[in-house]
Structures are given as structure tokens and as C-alpha cells.
Amino acid sequence: MEHPTHRARVEHEAHHEPTGFWRRYIFSQDHKVIALQYTITALLVGAVGMGFSWLLRLQLGFPGEFKFIQPENYLQFVTQHGMIMIVYLLTALLLGGFGNYLIPLMIGAWDMAFPFLNMLSYWTYLVSVILLFAAFFVAGGPTGAGWTLYPPQSVIEGASPGAGWGIRLMLISLAVFVAAATMGGLNYVTTVLQGRTRGMTLMRLPLSVWGIFVASVLALLAFPALFVGGVMLLLDSLAGTSFFVPTVNLFGRQLGHEGGNPILFQHLFWYFGHPEVYIVILPAMGLVSDIIANHARKPIFGYRAMIWAILAIGAISFVVWAHHMFVSGMNPYFSFWFAVSTLAVAIPSAIKTYNWLLTLWGGNLRFTTPMLFAIGFVSTFVAGGLTGLFLGNVVVNVHLTDTYFVVGHFHLVMGVSAILGIFAGLYHWFPKATGRLYNETLGKIHFWVTFIGTYLIFFPMYWLGFLGVPRRYFSFSAVESLPPSAQGLSAFITVVALIVGAAQLLFAFNLIWSALRGKKSDGNPWHATTLEWQTPTTPPPHGNWGPEEPAVYRWAYDYSVPGAPQDYIPQNVAEVPAATQKK
Amino acid sequence: MKLKAQFKRGISRALNGYGSDGSWGARGWGSDGSREFPMPATKLGLFAFLAAATVLFAMLTSAYLMQQAMSDWRPLPLPALLWLNTGLLLLSSAALEWARRSARRHLPRTSLWLLAAGVLAILFITGQLWAWQKLSAAGYFLATNPSSSFFYLLTAIHGLHVLGGLVAWGRTMTQMRQKTFAPQTQLSVELCALYWHFLLLVWLVMLLLFWLT
Numbered sequence: 190m191e192h193p194t195h196r197a198r199v200e201h202e203a204h205h206e207p208t209g210f211w212r213r214y215i216f217s218q219d220h221k222v223i224a225l226q227y228t229i230t231a232l233l234v235g236a237v238g239m240g241f242s243w244l245l246r247l248q249l250g251f252p253g254e255f256k257f258i259q260p261e262n263y264l265q266f267v268t269q270h271g272m273i274m275i276v277y278l279l280t281a282l283l284l285g286g287f288g289n290y291l292i293p294l295m296i297g298a299w300d301m302a303f304p305f306l307n308m309l310s311y312w313t314y315l316v317s318v319i320l321l322f323a324a325f326f327v328a329g330g331p332t333g334a335g336w337t338l339y340p341p342q343s344v345i346e347g348a349s350p351g352a353g354w355g356i357r358l359m360l361i362s363l364a365v366f367v368a369a370a371t372m373g374g375l376n377y378v379t380t381v382l383q384g385r386t387r388g389m390t391l392m393r394l395p396l397s398v399w400g401i402f403v404a405s406v407l408a409l410l411a412f413p414a415l416f417v418g419g420v421m422l423l424l425d426s427l428a429g430t431s432f433f434v435p436t437v438n439l440f441g442r443q444l445g446h447e448g449g450n451p452i453l454f455q456h457l458f459w460y461f462g463h464p465e466v467y468i469v470i471l472p473a474m475g476l477v478s479d480i481i482a483n484h485a486r487k488p489i490f491g492y493r494a495m496i497w498a499i500l501a502i503g504a505i506s507f508v509v510w511a512h513h514m515f516v517s518g519m520n521p522y523f524s525f526w527f528a529v530s531t532l533a534v535a536i537p538s539a540i541k542t543y544n545w546l547l548t549l550w551g552g553n554l555r556f557t558t559p560m561l562f563a564i565g566f567v568s569t570f571v572a573g574g575l576t577g578l579f580l581g582n583v584v585v586n587v588h589l590t591d592t593y594f595v596v597g598h599f600h601l602v603m604g605v606s607a608i609l610g611i612f613a614g615l616y617h618w619f620p621k622a623t624g625r626l627y628n629e630t631l632g633k634i635h636f637w638v639t640f641i642g643t644y645l646i647f648f649p650m651y652w653l654g655f656l657g658v659p660r661r662y663f664s665f666s667a668v669e670s671l672p673p674s675a676q677g678l679s680a681f682i683t684v685v686a687l688i689v690g691a692a693q694l695l696f697a698f699n700l701i702w703s704a705l706r707g708k709k710s711d712g713n714p715w716h717a718t719t720l721e722w723q724t725p726t727t728p729p730p731h732g733n734w735g736p737e738e739p740a741v742y743r744w745a746y747d748y749s750v751p752g753a754p755q756d757y758i759p760q761n762v763a764e765v766p767a768a769t770q771k772k
Numbered sequence: 773m774k775l776k777a778q779f780k781r782g783i784s785r786a787l788n789g790y791g792s793d794g795s796w797g798a799r800g801w802g803s804d805g806s807r808e809f810p811m812p813a814t815k816l817g818l819f820a821f822l823a824a825a826t827v828l829f830a831m832l833t834s835a836y837l838m839q840q841a842m843s844d845w846r847p848l849p850l851p852a853l854l855w856l857n858t859g860l861l862l863l864s865s866a867a868l869e870w871a872r873r874s875a876r877r878h879l880p881r882t883s884l885w886l887l888a889a890g891v892l893a894i895l896f897i898t899g900q901l902w903a904w905q906k907l908s909a910a911g912y913f914l915a916t917n918p919s920s921s922f923f924y925l926l927t928a929i930h931g932l933h934v935l936g937g938l939v940a941w942g943r944t945m946t947q948m949r950q951k952t953f954a955p956q957t958q959l960s961v962e963l964c965a966l967y968w969h970f971l972l973l974v975w976l977v978m979l980l981l982f983w984l985t
Contacts, residue, residue, distance in 0.1 A: 302813045375820045383813045409820055413828035417835065424925065429915040432839070432922075448844035448918045453835055460831065 218304035219731050220289045223311050225622065227285030228615075230311075231278050234318055236697075238273035239690055241266040250683025252664050252676075260663040261350035264333030267661055271336030272359070275465065276366060277321060279607050281314055283472040284370065284408060287614055288377050288401045290622065294721035295398050297386030297739045297761075299732045302379040306372050313369035320362035327354040335661060337462070340433040340454050341446075344426040347439065352426075360423040367416040370408050377405035386720075388741035392496075393760070395719045395745040396489060399496055400475020403503045404468045410507070411464035418457035425449065452517055459510035466603045467506040470570075471499055473610025474541060477563045479745070480617050481545055483717050484560035485552030486756050488746035491544040498537035498544075505534050515583050516590045524583045531581035538574055542567060553749065553756075557715075558632030562613035565640045566606050572644070573601025576651065591661070594654020597647045605643045612639070612696070619700070620714045624727045625707035631699040635692055642689035649678050716757050719745050723759050818963050822970050825933065829974050832926055833981060839918050840985045848919040850982055851906045857899035858979055861934075864892035865965075865972040872965040875958045883948045886961065889968065890941045893934055900931050919985075926978050930971065937967050 214222060245266040248258045258266075289307065293300050301307045324331035333350035334343030342348040343356050351359075381394075381402045394402075421432040431449035438444075482489040489495060511519060511527045545567050554560070576598040579585050589595060612635075619627050656675050658665065665671055713722040725735045739761040747758040839845065871885035904924065912920040944960040 303817060371821075371824055374824070375817050378820045379813050379817045383811075383816055409824040410827050413824050414831045417828060417831040420929075421835070421925065424914070424921065430921040431915070431918055432835070436844075445915075448839075448842060450839055450842055453838050456838070457831060457835060 216308060218300070218308045220293050220301045220304070220307060221622070221729060223307050224286050224288075224290035226311050227281055227289060227314065228287075230315060230318065231282035231286060232697075234273055234321075235278035235282070236693075237322075238270050238278055239693065241270035241273070243687060243690055245270060246683040246686045248663065250680040252666070261330075261333060263663045264335075264350055264661070265331050265355075268333050268335055269331055273321070274604065275336065275469070276363070277318060279469040279604075279611075280370065280408070280465070282611055283469055283607065284377065284401065284405060285311065285314060285373055287397070287472055287476065287611075287618075288373065288405065290618065291397055291721065292377055292380050292401060293384065294621075294724070294729060294733060295395050295719055296381065296384055296389050297720050297734070297741060298380060298384035299734065299738065301376045302384055303376050307376050310369045310372035310376065313365060313372065317362045317366040317369060320358050320365060324351065324355045324358040324362075327358065329353050329355050332356040332359045337455075337458060338422065339458075340422055340425065340451050341435065341437055341449070344422060344434060345437060345439060345444065357423060357426055360419045360426075363419045364416055364423075367412045367419075370412050374405045374409040374412075377401060378409065381405075386738050386741060389720075389760075392493070393741060393744045395475075396478035396492070396495055396499075397472070397475040399499050400471040400473070400478075403499050404471040407464045407468050407471070407503055407506060411461045411468065413461075414457050415461035418454055418461070421457075422454060452514075455514050455517055456511070459513045460507075462513065463510040464503075464506045466599075467502055469607045470603050470610075471502065473566065473607045473614075474499070476614040476617070477566045477610050478541075478545070478548075479719065480559050480563040480613050481548050481567075482746050482748060483617075483715050484555045484557055484563070485549055486555070486748045487548055487552040488748055489544065490547035490550075491540070492744065492746065494540055495544055498540045501537040502534060505530060505537070509534065512581060512586070515586045528581055528583050532578060535574070535578060538570075542571055542574075557616075558627070558629060558636055559613045559617035561633065561636045561640070562609050562616065565636065566609040566613060568640075569601050569609060569643065570606040572648075573598055573603070573606060577602060589654055591659055592654035593650040593658045593660055596660050597650030597654060600650070601643070601647050605647065609640070609643075612636075615700070617715070618721075619703070620710035620727070621712075621721060621724075622728055623704045623707070624710055625703055626710045626714065627703040627707060628699050631695050635695045635699065638692035638695075639689055642685050642692065645685040646682050646689065649682055653678060716755070718743075718747055718757050718759050720760055723761055812959055814959065815963060815966075818966060822967075825970070825974075828929070829977070832922075832929065833977065836922050836926070836981055836985075839922065842918070844917075845985075846917045846919055847985065848907075848912060848917075848923055848982070849910070851903045853899060853903045853906060854979065854982075857896050857903065858975065860892050860896040860899060861972055861975055864889045864896060865968045867892060868961075868965040868968045872962050875953065875961040878953045882953075882961065883945070886941070886945060886948060886964075889964075890938060890945065893938055893941070893968075897931055897934055897938075900927055903927070923982065926981075930975055930978065933971055933974075937964065937971060940964055940967070 217223060217226075244258060245263060247255050248263050248266075289301070292298075321331075329351045331351045332338065332343060332355040334352070334356065338356065338359070342352075344352055346352045381398060385391075385394075421430075424430040425432050425434050425446070429445055431446040433451050433454040434444070434446040434449040435451065436444075436447045478489055478495060509527055509531045511523060512531045515524055515527075549564070576594065580589060580595065580598055616627060616632055619625075653675055656672065657668075657670060658675055658679075659668070662668070665675070710727070712724060712727040715722070720739055720741070721729070723739060724730075724733060740763075741760045742763045743758060743760055745760055747753075747760075749756045750758055867885050867889035871882050871889060874882040874885060904927070907920065907923070912923075914921055914924045940960070941964055944957065944964055947954070947957045947960055
């Protein structure tokens with residue numbers, strides 16, 4: 190019944206396969222090209238974000254040594270580093286990059302549900318990136334108000350660097366990014382629900398698709414809050430409205446605002462900001478689940494529990510936002526609720542962690558580079574996540590707020606973890622996207638330097654936080670309660686950060702060199718079960734499957750099935766010896 | 773020329789879902805061979821968008837409620853014109869509902885209902901702009917007080933959504949002219965109606981908000 194239309198459509202598409210360079214590689218509507226565009230752009234933007242982290246670490250490690258870093262610059266570096274990494278690198282790369290590449294291939298679709306919207310999403314994202322960097326060329330430079338952009342200081346001239354066009358361009362860029370993310374999110378959600386091929390039920394989807402799917406739903410429901418907050422703040426800055434800016438007397442100068450409520454912005458921001466954490470971590474969790482199962486040659490432990498945990502984390506993420514605002518002041522009953530709901534996130538997170546460990550247990554482990562990064566993800570996720578239990582408690586939180594303890598916590602649990610997940614994914618799917626193998630030795634050096642380095646950077650920050658070192662400070666010379674050892678530790682962190690940053694050049698070199706000169710790879714070098722490894726050619730062609738889309742007969746984790754001829758059975762294989770049929 | 777054709781096809785694919793011949797339409801298979809989400813991709817896409825838009829307006833509403841509890845909130849005198857505008861939007865929504873029903877039965881008057889709905893929506897937008905004019909003539913500008921700021925912001929964002937709907941409406945009108953009652957056209961009318969009802973609901977909530985505070 191479906192067949193004639195499908196074939197007609199495929200042939201129709203084959204005729205329309207784009208030919209010219211521009212429509213094939215630049216204005217392409219092919220999800221794989223768009224995915225690579227997203228990935229490359231996000232990695233380049235991320236490199237800039239890493240550059241900012243070097244600059245701010247130089248100031249923190251060796252205060253006063255670098256004369257070109259003034260307090261204003263330092264605040265701008267901190268702000269831009271945070272904003273770039275969270276929004277323009279992690280969100281864009283995990284949803285726009287991995288989401289685009291993996292969803293249609295893993296569910297057996299020819300492309301996204303709305304390919305044109307998909308292309309538009311990338312170009313809108315690029316516009317937001319250009320606006321982000323345009324702020325560097327306006328008077329006053331980009332905003333230095335911290336990535337949270339809290340008013341009133343972010344929009345009042347003189348209260349923070351870049352309070353004029355710096356913050357305005359930042360807000361416009363964010364609004365444009367929200368549009369891009371919404372177009373992408375609509376596409377991912379619709380494609381996962383409607384694009385699945387025959388036999389690919391929801392309960393047979395690889396966990397990567399589940400993670401990206403739920404993250405896309407979160408993005409659709411969380412980004413509008415950022416949009417609203419951003420537009421209102423923009424009006425406060427541009428049109429003199431008073432949504433957030435109250436009556437302010439700045440050095441005896443009465444500003445025109447009256448009646449604004451700064452706390453309102455914090456609510457809107459964190460209603461977006463907290464789900465945002467899961468928007469970047471859920472896809473990474475999905476990728477890591479698939480990579481661990483594949484390289485351990487074992488079915489993922491507790492597949493259904495994994496899905497319920499993803500859904501639970503997604504649901505809880507919308508009712509915890511005010512735990513970022515304990516010190517802003519709130520009704521104690523509210524803080525009680527937000528503390529309890531925050532700690533409840535630990536339950537599904539722990540389920541996922543145990544499932545990863547139990548998948549590894551007794552597995553036939555292959556310590557390839559993606560596997561190392563995936564295990565590294567589990568490690569940093571635990572090391573960062575456990576301190577979330579400290580911070581979720583109001584009484585502890587009040588003391589640790591705005592210290593390096595918080596910096597260490599969120600970097601490990603969502604910054605480093607997400608980026609390790611991304612590295613795992615990039616190495617794992619590199620042979621599929623390029624048809625070539627990366628250099629394993631370089632990959633392993635990259636892993637060990639990055640993995641050990643991040644612990645050396647962020648673990649000491651917990652200690653600094655306990656000492657009471659405040660975050661976002663340009664200089665600690667006026668903080669007399671700090672022992673001199675704190676400065677020594679800061680210098681140590683800076684040195685390691687420089688080394689880890691330099692190690693990323695290995696990664697860049699490996700990626701570029703291997704894509705051009707690497708050893709040729711066959712279509713399924715990891716002996717994986719999921720559909721993207723079963724494409725007729727590698728890299729997959731326009732339309733992915735040729736004349737016939739695959740049909741799915743089993744779940745994504747038939748590894749080491751007893752009695753099967755190989756240690757994996759691809760999802761599109763129907764016949765296996767009867768004795769080994771999996772129910 | 774060729775690029776223009778490509779662009780047009782792209783737009784139609786973006787709005788209609790992959791393969792405007794409807795072949796994408798109903799996929800997504802369940803374990804018993806039935807479809808888990810038996811609905812066209814475009815409709816599901818619209819639902820996803822409405823979910824995002826609901827959050828958008830819910831955030832604005834809760835921001836409004838938080839703000840109006842502050843002590844320096846000065847209530848805004850609502851222009852009576854808003855009631856007329858509400859009537860226009862209500863009629864517009866009703867006309868689209870009739871268009872949807874007659875499209876289902878392939879009645880020729882569908883295009884008339886559709887036309888009426890669009891004209892009424894344009895009148896609504898005009899009326900809203902006129903209300904802005906009246907307010908500013910009375911001395912209530914965007915930055916006068918959070919109450920007026922919120923009024924302008926909420927009506928602007930709602931109005932932009934109506935304008936976006938009018939783009940889809942214009943496309944449906946051309947579809948109606950070209951090939952009457954293709955399944956695609958029927959779907960377009962249905963989705964327009966769905967979107968219009970959503971915007972009417974949002975407007976009624978907002979009006980209630982303005983009126984009660």
C-alpha cells in the first residue's frame with residue numbers, strides 16, 4: 190500500500206538531487222550536509238569560546254602579569270566564554286549537529302520532515318553567531334554582565350561593560366538563536382514521531398534518538414522563556430521601558446526607569462536556563478549509551494529504565510529552576526519545594542549511571558577512543574553530579590553560591606561531560622560521515638590529556654569554593670580572608686587549562702587530516718547494529734537508503750546474542766537461527 | 773529562475789512536510805503494524821509549534837501577573853475599541869471554522885468563508901493598531917509604566933502571530949484558486965483554523981488579564 194508512493198517519491202527525489210556546488214554543499218537541504226555545517230560552525234565558535242577561557246585563566250592564575258587584561262575585558266571574557274559554550278557550542282552541536290545527522294539515519298528516514306525549515310534553521314543559527322561576534326566591534330564591546338545577563342546591571346550604562354549595543358546585540362542574537370532552535374526542534378520532534386520506518390517502534394529507537402528527541406521537546410518548551418526575557422530586556426535597554434529595571438539612582442543620577450522587577454528576569458531566565466542544562470546533557474547521555482553498548486559488545490542494561498529516566502529528567506527539569514535563585518530571596522516553602530525537586534533529579538540520574546556501569550560489567554570492552562570518552566563522560570558526570578547534592582540543599586547553597594564550588598560543579602556535570610560526550614560521538618560517527626578512519630593514537634592522547642586535565646582543573650575548584658573564593662572576581666587582592674595557597678592553586682589550574690586547551694589542537698588536526706588523508710573505512714567499522722551503519726554507501730548518499738528504505742525487525746542492542754553467527758545483529762536483519770530469536 | 777523554483781519548492785516543503793504528494797503523511801509505525809501517530813507531519817509540526825507558542829504566552833502572562841502585584845503598577849484605561857477588535861477576531865475564527873467544515877464537504881463556498889476570515893483578521897490588526905494610537909494619544913506610551921509596556925508588548929507579539937497566520941492564509945488562498953480541494957488544500961484550511969482558534973484563545977486570556985487588572 191505504501192510502496193508505490195514511497196518509490197515514486199524516492200525517484201522524484203533522485204531527479205531533484207542537487208547538483209551544483211552551491212546547492213549541494215552550501216544551501217543544501219540534505220540533513221547530513223546541514224549537520225556538518227552545524228558541527229563545523231559550532232566547533233569553530235567553541236574554539237573562540239575556549240580562547241576566552243585561556244584569557245580569563247591567565248588573569249586568574251597570574252593577576253597583573255598581563256596588562257592588556259583590564260577588569261572590563263575580564264568580565265567580557267567570562268561572559269562570552271559562558272554564553273558561547275552553553276548556547277552556541279553545546280546546544281547547536283548536540284541538537285543541530287548530532288540531531289540532524291543521526292535522527293533520519295537512525296530511524297530509517299530519507300531526510301527530516303521539513304528539509305527546507307532545516308536549512309533555514311542552520312542559516313538562522315549562523316546569523317545569530319554573526320550577531321554575537323558583531324558585538325565585539327561596537328563601542329564598549331560585548332556585554333560583560335555574566336552569561337546570566339541579570340538586570341539592572343546588564344543594561345545600565347556604566348554598571349557593566351558593554352551595557353549599550355553590546356548587550357543589545359547579545360539579546361538580538363539570542364532571540365535569533367531561539368528562532369533557529371525552534372525551527373530545528375519542530376523538525377526533530379516531528380521527524381522522530383512521523384518519520385520512523387516500518388518496524389521502528391518508539392521502543393526500538395536507539396537511546397541517542399531518545400535523548401535528542403526529549404531534549405528537542407525541552408528546547409521547544411524552554412527557549413520561549415529566554416525569548417520573552419530577552420525581548421523585554423531589550424526593550425528596557427532600547428525603549429526605556431521598566432520591565433526589569435527598577436527606580437535606580439546611579440551615583441546621584443536618577444535614571445528614567447520605574448517599577449521594574451529584576452527578580453522577574455531571573456525567573457524567566459532560569460525557567461529557560463535550567464532545562465537548558467538537560468538540553469545539552471540528554472543528547473550526550475544518549476550518544477554515550479549507544480557508544481558504551483557498542484564498544485562493550487553488550488545490550489544496554491535497562492533499556493526501558495533508560496527511557497523512563499530520560500523522560501523523568503526532562504519532566505523534573507521544568508520544576509527546579511528557582512534553585513539558581515536561593516539567595517535572591519523567596520518564600521521558605523518555595524525553596525523547600527525547589528530543593529526537594531532538585532534532589533529528586535538524582536534518582537533518574539543514578540538509574541542512568543548504574544545502567545551504564547552494569548552495561549560495562551562483564552562486557553567485551555574495546556577501549557577505542559570513543560569508548561574512552563564515553564567512560565570519561567560517566568566519570569565526570571558522577572564527579573560533577575554528586576556536588577549537585579550539596580548545592581541543591583538550601584542551607585549549603587547559601588554559603589557556596591557564587592563561589593568556585595559552583596564553577597567546578599557545573600563545568601564537570603554539564604560542561605565537561607557534554608563536551609566529552611560530543612568528542613565520543615564525533616570520533617564514533619567520524620567513519621560514517623567521512624568514510625575514513627581517524628588516527629587512534631592521536632585520539633587516545635587527546636583523550637588522556639583532556640580527561641586528566643579536566644579533573645586537575647575542576648577538582649581544585651571545589652576546594653577553592655570551600656575556601657570562599659568568589660567567582661567572576663577580577664582580582665582577589667581585596668579579599669583578605671583567602672590564604673596565599675588559593676593563589677597557588679589558581680596558577681596551577683591556569684597552567685593545566687593552557688595544556689588541555691593546546692591538546693585540542695591534536696583533535697582539530699586529527700579531524701582535518703583524517704577526513705582528507707585517513708585510512709579508508711568500510712560502512713560499519715564498529716560492527717554496530719543501528720541503521721545508520723547499514724546504509725548502501727558510506728558516507729550515505731542523498732536520500733540515505735537508495736531505492737528501498739530499510740525495515741526494522743529488532744531493537745538496537747542485539748550484541749553478543751548467543752548462537753548468532755556474529756556478535757551483533759543489525760536492526761534490519763529479519764532472519765536469525767530460530768533458537769536465538771529474541772522475544 | 774531555476775533557483776526561484778527551488779526556493780518555492782522549499783517553502784512548500786517547509787510548510788507541507790516532506791513530499792507534498794502526501795507520501796510522508798502517515799508514517800511512524802507501532803509494534804502491531806499500525807501507526808502510532810496517525811496524523812500528517814505538518815499537523816504534528818503545527819502542534820509542536822503551538823506548544824512552544826503556549827509557553828511563550830504563558831511566560832508573558834506570568835510575568836504580567838508578577839509585575840502587576842508590584843506597588844508602582846498604574847492601571848491602564850483600556851480603549852473600548854478592544855471589544856470591537858475582540859468581536860472581529862471571534863468572527864474571523866468562526867469564519868475559518870465554517871471554511872474548515874465546508875472544505876471537508878468540498879463545498880464551493882469554502883473560499884468565501886476563507887476570504888472573510890482573512891479580511892476580518894486584517895481588520896483586527898488594523899483595529900489593534902488604532903487602539904495603540906488611541907492609547908498614545910491619551911499619553912500612554914511604551915515606556916510610561918510597566919502596565920502600558922506590557923500592553924504594547926503583549927498585543928505586539930499576539931499581532932505578529934496573527935500576521936504569521938495571514939501568510940499561511942495567503943498561501944491557502946492561492947491553493948484554493950489553483951486546485952480546489954486537493955487533500956493538501958483541505959489540510960491547509962484545517963491547520964489555519966486550528967491556528968486561528970489558538971490565537972483567539974490566547975487573545976481572550978490576554979483580554980481577561982488586561983480587564984481584571
